Amino acid sequence: MWDLLSQPEQSAVGRLRAALDQHVRPVVNEYWERGEFPEQIVDPLIEADLMDPVELKEAGVQPSGLYAGFRNFELARVDASVATFYNAQSGLFRTTVNLGGSPEQVAALDPQITSYQYKGVFALTEPEHGSDIAGGLETSARAAQREGRSGWLITGAKRWIGGAAQADVLAVFARDEADAQVKCFLVPTDAPGVEITKITGKTSLRIMQNADISLQEVWVDDSARLVKINSFADVASCLRNLRSDVAWIATGAMAGAYEAALRYTTERTQFGKPLAGFQLIQEKLAHMLSNVTASLALVTRLTQQQQAGNYKDENSALAKMFTARMLRETVALAREVCGGNGILLDNDVARFHADAEAIYSYEGTHEINSLIVARAVTGISAFR
Template identity: 60%
Template sequence: MSTTVLDQRLYSAADWYDAEALLTAEERAVLAQIRNFLDAEAKPLLAEYWERGEFPEQLAKPLIDLDLMEPFDEAARGLYQGFRIFELARTDASLATWYTAQAGLFRTAIRVGASEEQQREWMPRVVDFSLKGVFSLTEPEHGSDIAGGLSTTARYEAGVAGEAGGTGADGGTWVLDGAKRWIGGASTADVLCVFARDVADGQVKAFLVDRQAAGVRLEKIHGKTSLRMMQNAHITMEGVRVPEAMRLHNVNSFKDVAAMLRAMRSDVAWIATGIQAGAFEAALAYVKERQQFGRSLGSFQLIQEKLARMLGNITASLSLVVRLTEQQGWGIYRDQDSALAKMQTSLMMRETVALAREVVGGNGITLAADVARFHADAEAVYSYEGTHEINALIIGRALTGDSAFTR
């Protein structure tokens, strides 16, 4: 590869084996535009808003105007979509989580769970953000055991066609009761994609619930030490009425929910990889400038060893997510594949951000040096979309043919 091409690379430091070369020139040009915006408009705000525990809402419309999310197409460039997440995450984990809440979680819920008719109505609005939604699965008492433990209930009430509140074929409505927790972006969403257990057949179903519907109450979760900019909500639902037309018609058991999770874990693996790149780049810039004992901090053997380990983790993580994304582009979606990528990239992310904080020394705990945000935010990413242990058991089940999940 010529020096000229190397000079044009976006990820010359973090992308050692040049996975970026798999992108087209047009895709790289769009990524450069995104980076220019993030560097100029987002980065100057991050430390202040992270410390305040607030999302910089003034960034939402400009990010939407960048048209980050084109209509879903099975033939769309998955690597390009992955690198967009990577670029957001290398800037800030909350920005990446904000984007994937709509582009990953909510869009996948509609793509997998909605009928063809529902998709025709809703998907264009999902893509242009005129219908903002969030994925509401986790509950106060159920996270890793949500498949069997989900306790939010849905009760169907038949009605008369044309009856107030009923828009199904028979005018029926569903009544939802329960609670959801850790739902990111709920306070600014139009609808909540709520998963609830049908009291009639015991199966999990999904509903688009108006955030301002009677019986819905949202409370901001305070006191977080990770993803502080992302606004997570505790949601309580008491007698919330939802028309049959707002039920996702292709979600009729938890197997359908699992299909969504299978598709979405790759997004989180890209986030975990991007976080590593951001922490590494911040640490590398710091040690090149910082002087100790009369010389650059980056000239010391111990520092260089840690930089090499960080780069090794990022390179391995990029290899995982690139290959996984290529497989999914061929239509290969397996639980164990996305679980392996999420588990391993998150594990390496934890080490990478710790090393980044370590080489920056005492300044590594301040927001000014950037690595502190990545170090703290990584803890949330390590746990969401399946903990390390849950993903390990998914892989172990595929390897041995035996399930070790608690029965």
């Protein structure tokens, strides 16, 4: 799959690998155990200029979908939380602005997003609504006037919003009281009425700082509304794009777990020879590698189709469903071949094993994605 990238894209991904090895890999286990985000890794990731890399500018080409996919793959190969953090800006937030904003909004904001001058997160999920968010979304938006300006008052709550405390703005999805349609607003995190609280006690993605958000009569100017998002169908078009990002993250985490297990089993000696020399261990390593390879082939082909303009809910749902399931299986095998030491952070496998559980559920649970796929196959919706 690597050979499908152009030479400038390979060069940019290579720079990312070097930055991850130097700045991220040495600290992730410590910060995972502490449940904190290593702020010192942010500047090196920004300086790596990954969203619009210099190699592609010099070649006069735009970053391809495959480049963006391999960027997520490499990030997740080192740590799923770091990949999720970076993708919150490069994927979730940027996609929402680029698909939901007017040409003027996109022209003004996208350069600031790619340079990290304007940091944002995607705020859709609510305390009582995850899988049923399409019909259950309760956060409300009411048109209002303030000091002669048109704007909106937003009230509600959001949950599981990753990176909210580190962001400048929240892309808040709220239901317009006038027409009951879902719309999107860019809400500054320091606006009066916004309260952000870190979610504690997590056993997965502990580096990623997820938050509860309370919004009480929060005023935003009318210019803060992304004008192309006027219904949940428009939100769904964003999610269709974003599920492929998560499938790449799942595949990268899978590769990271496999590589950690391979490293451990070739170094660990039992009964006078490396663990990797035993038939049962070799079968599991081959099984893990087949999962990684099949998943990488699937997300590569999905991305090629999307690059050609072929976006289908069932395709991205299938990719997310399959890769997350293969991730779960792969990390379990990786933990297994490491024996008791597989639960130690020092060997990396334990972190991938725990983080897989969050990836399995976010951006559409296995069950919801299965229903999207089966609806396309049968022509019958089982959601209601």
